[in-house]
Amino acid sequence: MPRLExxxxxxxxxxxxxxxxxxxxxxxxxxxxxxxxxxLDVFERNLDRMQAHLDQHGIGLRAHTKMHKCPIIAREQxxxxxxxxxxxxxxxxxxxxxxxxxxxLITSPVSTPEKITRVxxxxxxxxxxxxxxxxxGTADRFEAAAARAGIELKVVIDLDPGMGRTGIEPGEPALAxxxxxxxxxxxxxxxxxxxxxxxxxxxxxxxxxxxxYAHLMAxxxxxxxxxxxxxxxxxxxxxxxxxxxxxxxGLGILTxxxxxxxxxxxxxxxxxxxxxxxxxxxxxxxxxxxxxxxxKPQSRLITVDAGFKSLASDxxxxxxxxxxxxxxxxxxxxxxxxxxxxxSRVLGLGDKLEVITPHCDPTVNxxxxxxxxxxxxxxxxxxxxxxxxxx
Amino acid sequence: MPRLExxxxxxxxxxxxxxxxxxxxxxxxxxxxxxxxxxLDVFERNLDRMQAHLDQHGIGLRAHTKMHKCPIIAREQxxxxxxxxxxxxxxxxxxxxxxxxxxxLITSPVSTPEKITRVxxxxxxxxxxxxxxxxxGTADRFEAAAARAGIELKVVIDLDPGMGRTGIEPGEPALAxxxxxxxxxxxxxxxxxxxxxxxxxxxxxxxxxxxxYAHLMAxxxxxxxxxxxxxxxxxxxxxxxxxxxxxxxGLGILTxxxxxxxxxxxxxxxxxxxxxxxxxxxxxxxxxxxxxxxxKPQSRLITVDAGFKSLASDxxxxxxxxxxxxxxxxxxxxxxxxxxxxxSRVLGLGDKLEVITPHCDPTVNxxxxxxxxxxxxxxxxxxxxxxxxxx
Numbered sequence: 001m002p003r004l005e006x007x008x009x010x011x012x013x014x015x016x017x018x019x020x021x022x023x024x025x026x027x028x029x030x031x032x033x034x035x036x037x038x039x040l041d042v043f044e045r046n047l048d049r050m051q052a053h054l055d056q057h058g059i060g061l062r063a064h065t066k067m068h069k070c071p072i073i074a075r076e077q078x079x080x081x082x083x084x085x086x087x088x089x090x091x092x093x094x095x096x097x098x099x100x101x102x103x104x105l106i107t108s109p110v111s112t113p114e115k116i117t118r119v120x121x122x123x124x125x126x127x128x129x130x131x132x133x134x135x136x137g138t139a140d141r142f143e144a145a146a147a148r149a150g151i152e153l154k155v156v157i158d159l160d161p162g163m164g165r166t167g168i169e170p171g172e173p174a175l176a177x178x179x180x181x182x183x184x185x186x187x188x189x190x191x192x193x194x195x196x197x198x199x200x201x202x203x204x205x206x207x208x209x210x211x212x213y214a215h216l217m218a219x220x221x222x223x224x225x226x227x228x229x230x231x232x233x234x235x236x237x238x239x240x241x242x243x244x245x246x247x248x249x250g251l252g253i254l255t256x257x258x259x260x261x262x263x264x265x266x267x268x269x270x271x272x273x274x275x276x277x278x279x280x281x282x283x284x285x286x287x288x289x290x291x292x293x294x295x296k297p298q299s300r301l302i303t304v305d306a307g308f309k310s311l312a313s314d315x316x317x318x319x320x321x322x323x324x325x326x327x328x329x330x331x332x333x334x335x336x337x338x339x340x341x342x343x344s345r346v347l348g349l350g351d352k353l354e355v356i357t358p359h360c361d362p363t364v365n366x367x368x369x370x371x372x373x374x375x376x377x378x379x380x381x382x383x384x385x386x387x388x389x390x391x
Numbered sequence: 392m393p394r395l396e397x398x399x400x401x402x403x404x405x406x407x408x409x410x411x412x413x414x415x416x417x418x419x420x421x422x423x424x425x426x427x428x429x430x431l432d433v434f435e436r437n438l439d440r441m442q443a444h445l446d447q448h449g450i451g452l453r454a455h456t457k458m459h460k461c462p463i464i465a466r467e468q469x470x471x472x473x474x475x476x477x478x479x480x481x482x483x484x485x486x487x488x489x490x491x492x493x494x495x496l497i498t499s500p501v502s503t504p505e506k507i508t509r510v511x512x513x514x515x516x517x518x519x520x521x522x523x524x525x526x527x528g529t530a531d532r533f534e535a536a537a538a539r540a541g542i543e544l545k546v547v548i549d550l551d552p553g554m555g556r557t558g559i560e561p562g563e564p565a566l567a568x569x570x571x572x573x574x575x576x577x578x579x580x581x582x583x584x585x586x587x588x589x590x591x592x593x594x595x596x597x598x599x600x601x602x603x604y605a606h607l608m609a610x611x612x613x614x615x616x617x618x619x620x621x622x623x624x625x626x627x628x629x630x631x632x633x634x635x636x637x638x639x640x641g642l643g644i645l646t647x648x649x650x651x652x653x654x655x656x657x658x659x660x661x662x663x664x665x666x667x668x669x670x671x672x673x674x675x676x677x678x679x680x681x682x683x684x685x686x687k688p689q690s691r692l693i694t695v696d697a698g699f700k701s702l703a704s705d706x707x708x709x710x711x712x713x714x715x716x717x718x719x720x721x722x723x724x725x726x727x728x729x730x731x732x733x734x735s736r737v738l739g740l741g742d743k744l745e746v747i748t749p750h751c752d753p754t755v756n757x758x759x760x761x762x763x764x765x766x767x768x769x770x771x772x773x774x775x776x777x778x779x780x781x782x
Binding site: 002003004007008011020022024026030032033034066088110113114115118137138164165166167292294296297301305308310335337350352359361362366367368378381387390 | 393394395398399402411413414415417421422423424425426457482500501502503504506509525526528529549551555556557558559560589683684685686687688689692694696699700701703704705721722723724725726728740741743750752753756757758759769772778779781782
């Protein structure tokens with residue numbers, strides 16, 4: 001009979017992190033659906049494009065693993081030149097470290113005693129680990145824990161861009177926290193600032209997005225200047241995402257971009273529009289949920305086997321990769337009901353179809369495996385190793 | 392290097408299905424959040440109440456395991472008198488069978504060749520398994536597969552109540568399918584009808600719900616009479632749910648009720664209203680997501696560590712079990728932002744709070760473990776054994 005903490009450590013040690021190669025490659029149409037599939041050619045194009053763009057502008061890629069939750073994919077990003085990764089939560093960072101990745105920033109504040117202990121235990125194993133803090137009391141608790149463990153821990157100050165999610169107020173409050181870290185927390189190594197403007201990522205229209213984003217990020221730039229004027233160097237400024245990847249070079253604030261969705265894309269990002277028009281197609285959808293038609297209850301309807309348990313439902317309705325003239329209606333937890341207005345091809349019972357996900361991150365989090373394919377064939381499964389690790 | 396089907400079988404054999412007892416019991420406030428917790432006293436009251444109600448009215452409980460995905464809970468329901476369980480999908484049924492449960496009805500049609508094979512393989516192991524069919528072509532494919540395997544398979548005809556999700560049209564089309572089963576499918580044993588009126592479960596107001604439901608179920612009753620007039624006995628009529636549990640006795644159509652949510656309850660069901668008023672409180676919330684306050688970016692806001700990846704977002708916003716005067720705003724995949732209008736108690740960083748789930752089924756499906764507690768202490772973890780099994 002184990003202790004809870006022992007169980008949690010065992011579950012990290014037991015998590016599958018390597019590809020599972022299949023003895024007999026499986027054609028896409030033989031997969032048991034719903035299945036989370038990756039079109040590898042498109043996926044690799046997306047990875048290459050983002051890295052080339054950031055290389056050209058001298059910005060580092062800190063790939064956000066909250067999106068894919070998969071050390072195999074993180075290693076693909078690092079292989080192409082990413083400087084490190086970020087994780088939303090401690091439990092996600094544990095899996096990335098188990099998967100051989102060491103330069104990890106945990107982007108969300110941690111406040112409870114048992115979770116602070118867990119961060120310190122990971123930092124003992126991984127001296128490259130960084131965390132964010134946005135509160136002096138929390139900083140003091142981390143300082144005490146790091147001192148007890150005899151380690152130094154890299155710390156980034158999280159700034160609230162005004163969206164009120166996490167972060168300390170930019171300007172004087174942030175500077176006071178910075179001074180506190182430098183003066184009173186010898187085991188915490190101040191390494192820079194984070195300002196992630198999540199509420200700008202999906203503003204429709206490039207110009208509107210750039211304008212709002214530049215306005216909000218100005219507070220971050222001003223805070224950085226205040227730190228430097230106070231004699232506190234700010235080597236790292238981390239933030240941004242897929243929706244601002246082409247805005248950042250013009251602003252010149254970020255040293256590293258926390259992009260995730262560009263690798264897979266989704267309907268939400270596709271619809272924000274890009275510099276060239278109403279569709280943001282700088283990156284292409286490479287992730288799909290493969291579904292099967294299982295019922296045809298009425299002449300203008302066909303029902304597929306994926307609902308809220310296979311496709312995240314916080315945003316738009318799903319769409320098909322290669323069928324037009326149909327409308328998706330959610331059919332509850334297990335089903336999608338497809339209204340056949342003027343379908344661009346005949347759909348019948350047993351047909352398998354690729355669905356573009358409305359929102360890739362929480363959709364990935366519903367599945368245990370990716371089925372990556374090339375030329376219509378799956379040769380290995382990739383575990384979604386950090387699935388469900390929201391702690 | 393295994394075959395895909397070998398991998399899938401191994402994953403069923405490896406799935407955790409028994410409680411994991413803790414050497415040191417853990418108080419609720421020491422759990423690593425987000426954590427899916429069950430208040431056992433309330434949970435057991437809910438199970439007892441439903442069983443007593445159905446016993447009184449001579450209706451069987453066919454507990455729907457799509458909701459809890461946990462053989463431990465299914466066994467609690469069977470122990471109290473449930474006649475069997477249902478599963479939404481084949482992969483869910485496989486886990487229930489692995490957990491020692493044999494009388495399982497798969498409530499959603501299956502249409503693809505590899506999934507038909509999988510059903511037959513389970514039926515070879517479990518002669519009590521039942522499936523639904525709603526299409527003559529699919530029935531023929533099952534007949535051929537059952538004949539090849541040398542087994543008989545129990546089959547229920549799924550009727551579309553007009554919601555257009557799954558099922559054949561009641562009346563003549565259903566009767567034609569019934570005759571086809573009897574006359575042309577010697578390996579398929581017709582055992583009755585299913586009519587699940589999913590779009591009635593959440594109609595607000597008892598009288599409005601009863602009126603619409605009775606109207607739609609009349610087609611099912613009429614279809615049953617047509618079968619009997621044609622000399623085809625209909626021993627089973629299965630359907631209904633938590634929202635109609637107290638309507639069924641008055642209608643007298645169902646022989647068994649497919650209820651699931653009553654065990655845990657959620658905001659969606661609570662708000663449908665009951666016979667005694669605007670709140671449906673015949674069953675009480677027993678399932679919560681325990682969250683921690685991790686940031687206080689602004690004076691009237693506090694942020695907790697649970698978002699779309701820990702709480703299903705297809706319906707209403709979450710609410711707290713024991714804090715009033717606050718409003719939940721979704722803060723994305725990982726966060727909830729709590730607006731502190733007039734909070735009924737002071738909330739601070741590190742505080743842990745129980746959240747009532749908006750929709751229990753897809754919320755459960757996000758978590759790997761339940762943390763059941765009594766007197767504020769967790770003594771064992773219950774695996775959500777069929778989590779993610781939507782195939």
